[in-house]
Amino acid sequence: MTLVYVGAGLVALALVALILMLAMGSTAATGVARSLQLVENSVNERVVLRSELPLGDRILAPIYDRTRGLALRLSPSGTTARLTRMLDRAGNPPPWTAERLLGLKGAALLLGSLVGIALGGWSFGGLLYVIVLGAFGFYLPDVLLYNVGIRRRDETAKGLADALDMLTVCVEAGQGFDAALLQVARNVEGPIAGEFARLLSEVQIGKTRAEAFSDLGDRIDLPEVKNFTTSLVQADRLGIPIASVLREQTSAMRVVRRQKAEEKAQKITVKILFPVMFCIFPALFVVVVGPGVVRMVDTLGNL
Secondary structure, rough: HHHHHHHHHHHHHHHHHHHHHHHHHHOOOOOHHHHEEEEEOOOOOOOOOOOOOOOOHHHHHHHHHHHHHHHHHHHHHHHHHHHHHHHOOOOOOOOOOHHHHHHHHHHHHHHHHHHHHHOOOHHHHHHHHHHHHHHHHHHHHHHHHHHHEEEEEEEHHHHHHHHHHHHHHHOOOOOOHHHHHHHHHHHHOHHHHHHHHHHHHHOOOOOOHHHHHHHHHHHHOOOOHHHHHHHHHHHHOOOOHHHHHHHHHHHHHHHHHHHHHHHHHHHHHHHOOHHHHHHHHHHHHHHHHHHHHHHHHHHHHHH
């Protein structure tokens, strides 16, 4: 009877083990889900040996990972999407992402607070230093990124008219619109070439042409670019020939470029007024009036 009990217990344990194995195995992904899981769990920076990573990633990446949560708690909702849009307008500098910028904001906040404590100590003045320097460090990455976006927008505006001229020539010569965009992206210098290359890549991965052009108008915050993208989207929907639309947009772009040049020329007189008054006129007065003043002082002194 003892052997029967032992055998029954072993059979029961085997059944329980079999049930557990089936239950655990049923939750594992198979087929396409298994392939997607392998892709998502591909090699990242944590798997790579630390000695193979760049020096900045080895030192700064762990700091950014710890300070990102602080920046997220102090930022309003939608900050990540706002930083992503600002990065798009700045041309997406290679080392930076929205998460890394949030980590930098948190690190700058802590650094500014420590500098404030070092300058003011544990007093009311030190508290003011902490608030001012901490806020300065927290918002400094936003200001720098915004300035980069503004400079890139100005550079894009300078090369836009030439890019549209080449695009119009290529389309009128018989090339397809996508081939003409590729030709412009290869031969035109400046940020507009990168934007056209990104537009083509988005169309190739499945975006519609209307969505790709709308995203282009959002990335380049210029009225003439928005007019250009809107015209092309409407021409694509209504079946209007692209060549005629490009010809009209190119002529309008030349007018806009000439008007901007005239506007900048009109602003020169106002911008040069203060340097002339505070830098050139004082030196001119010293050179012209100075010897006469010295002679008058000598003459009056002799009297």
